[in-house]
Amino acid sequence: MLKVTVLNDNRLYNSSLSCEHGLSLYIETEDQKILFDTGDSDLFLRNAEKIGIRPEEADCIVLSHGDYDHTGGLRYLPGGQKLMAHPMATAFRISRKRGTPAGMPMSEEDLKAKYRVCFSREPQKLGEHILFLGEIERVTDFEGKSFPMIDEQKRTYPCPDDSGLAIRTGEGLVVISGCAHSGICNTVEYAKKLTGQSHVRAVLGGFHLLKMDETAQKTIDYMKENTDTVCLAHCTEDEVCEAFAAQMPGRTRVLGAGIVCEWE
Ligand SMILES: [Fe+2]
Numbered sequence: 001m002l003k004v005t006v007l008n009d010n011r012l013y014n015s016s017l018s019c020e021h022g023l024s025l026y027i028e029t030e031d032q033k034i035l036f037d038t039g040d041s042d043l044f045l046r047n048a049e050k051i052g053i054r055p056e057e058a059d060c061i062v063l064s065h066g067d068y069d070h071t072g073g074l075r076y077l078p079g080g081q082k083l084m085a086h087p088m089a090t091a092f093r094i095s096r097k098r099g100t101p102a103g104m105p106m107s108e109e110d111l112k113a114k115y116r117v118c119f120s121r122e123p124q125k126l127g128e129h130i131l132f133l134g135e136i137e138r139v140t141d142f143e144g145k146s147f148p149m150i151d152e153q154k155r156t157y158p159c160p161d162d163s164g165l166a167i168r169t170g171e172g173l174v175v176i177s178g179c180a181h182s183g184i185c186n187t188v189e190y191a192k193k194l195t196g197q198s199h200v201r202a203v204l205g206g207f208h209l210l211k212m213d214e215t216a217q218k219t220i221d222y223m224k225e226n227t228d229t230v231c232l233a234h235c236t237e238d239e240v241c242e243a244f245a246a247q248m249p250g251r252t253r254v255l256g257a258g259i260v261c262e263w264e
């Protein structure tokens with residue numbers, strides 16, 4: 001059993017909730033409850049309260065990466081939980097577009113004082129069926145061409161902290177990403193390699209496809225062959241979602257805050 005509830009996303013699904021740029025998912029399996037990202041503010045908590053979810057009771061918080069729109073909400077949780085992330089998740093970064101800091105709004109010291117932090121570049125098992133991917137191998141030739149962040153020396157920040165989850169269900173894998181700065185196809189390939197599973201039932205999360213370009217088309221071609229369905233969220237722009245829906249009819253879901261996805 002796998003249930004994913006979208007607590008925050010760029011888009012809105014349940015009109016009694018609100019949404020903002022960012023991502024936060026509440027993931028439930030038979031033996032684990034995971035808060036995957038927190039969005040930028042306390043909005044994920046306000047939405048969760050309205051739909052009867054208590055993110056503070058999660059067994060583990062997983063950070064897809066350190067960008068502010070996935071980690072800002074960490075300031076509003078009571079603390080004490082296990083928190084899994086890549087060790088570079090607290091690295092300083094600046095938005096290329098705005099020129100302002102765009103990393104986690106908590107220092108590594110504050111994070112460690114508040115949470116039981118587990119940093120890992122290596123994959124880590126979080127439960128019977130859930131694997132934190134750690135640092136994702138980048139193998140495709142059409143991904144990882146553009147990155148939205150730079151470091152203090154104004155060099156491109158290629159987001160080595162970008163990770164995701166591979167969750168085993170009865171009939172194959174569900175792969176979950178935050179922004180997929182490593183490339184969403186790379187994320188799927190790495191999940192398949194680590195788990196030895198070849199059947200991917202769904203790929204869910206931000207695909208970091210901001211326009212319908214060559215990378216987006218090659219990603220659609222890849223997904224047609226490599227997963228049953230795509231569940232598109234966050235940094236997957238509308239025109240890319242429309243192209244997925246046209247080219248993968250009946251196999252594309254566009255997510256929004258409040259939507260629930262379930263697999264047996
Ligand atoms: Fe993001």
Ligand SMILES: [Fe+2]
Binds near residue numbers: 065067179181
């Ligand atoms: Fe990001």
